[in-house]
Amino acid sequence: MTIFQEKWNELADIKDELAERDWFMGTSGNLSIKVTDDPLLFYVTASGKDKRKRTDEDFLLVNEFGKAVEKTHLRPSAETLIHCEIYRKTNAGCSLHVHTIANNVISELYGNQGHISFSGQELIKAFDMWEEDAVLTIPIIYNYADLKRLAKEFSQHVSADKGAVLIRNHGITTWGKNGFEAKKILEACEFLFQYQLALHQVRSNVSFASSKLAL
Numbered sequence: 001m002t003i004f005q006e007k008w009n010e011l012a013d014i015k016d017e018l019a020e021r022d023w024f025m026g027t028s029g030n031l032s033i034k035v036t037d038d039p040l041l042f043y044v045t046a047s048g049k050d051k052r053k054r055t056d057e058d059f060l061l062v063n064e065f066g067k068a069v070e071k072t073h074l075r076p077s078a079e080t081l082i083h084c085e086i087y088r089k090t091n092a093g094c095s096l097h098v099h100t101i102a103n104n105v106i107s108e109l110y111g112n113q114g115h116i117s118f119s120g121q122e123l124i125k126a127f128d129m130w131e132e133d134a135v136l137t138i139p140i141i142y143n144y145a146d147l148k149r150l151a152k153e154f155s156q157h158v159s160a161d162k163g164a165v166l167i168r169n170h171g172i173t174t175w176g177k178n179g180f181e182a183k184k185i186l187e188a189c190e191f192l193f194q195y196q197l198a199l200h201q202v203r204s205n206v207s208f209a210s211s212k213l214a215l
Contacts, residue, residue: 011059012058015051016054018051024052024098028044029097029099031044031097032087032130034094040063041069060076062076064084081147085157091161091177093178094176094178095174098171098186100193105193105197107167117135118135119133119134119136127185139167140168141166188205
């Protein structure tokens with residue numbers, strides 16, 4: 001098996017697993033995995049595909065500029081430029097982007113702050129944060145329609161070989177040294193978002209109940 005086949009299969013397996021979680025509504029989301037460093041080549045999801053299905057046209061090989069390196073009728077995901085920024089600035093080997101209700105709601109709730117932070121949560125260890133007082137901060141950026149501008153804004157928050165960035169009312173992008181790490185970070189983020197929303201709901205219910213008792 002060649003490195004190209006190996007990476008294709010790895011990305012396809014990740015896509016299948018995330019599809020089982022219903023994280024690709026309406027053909028949304030995009031995934032990529034690096035194949036070679038010099039020259040930079042990576043597989044990225046083809047635009048407009050049903051990611052619940054596994055086909056021979058799920059991905060295409062692109063270069064450092066996000067352009068297909070082979071003749072194909074497929075179009076790379078519209079957000080390929082974001083993946084380019086990650087591979088250009090870090091040693092990451094995989095990048096994952098999904099749209100979920102949880103990450104969209106969180107991005108709206110905390111969008112004006114420009115970030116959301118978590119502390120005292122076990123799952124921040126997915127980011128290799130082991131200190132008891134560690135604080136995980138995930139940036140939230142504006143969802144620019146101009147993808148070049150969006151990629152430029154996103155790039156400002158890419159400085160490590162693993163990380164996560166929320167795009168307001170759009171979705172989350174995570175990356176890591178390989179597919180396993182990128183998926184681990186994505187899963188941790190989605191857990192934290194769902195936890196935060198559940199906590200908001202509980203606090204709202206308690207506050208409402210207290211106000212009723214005060215009457």
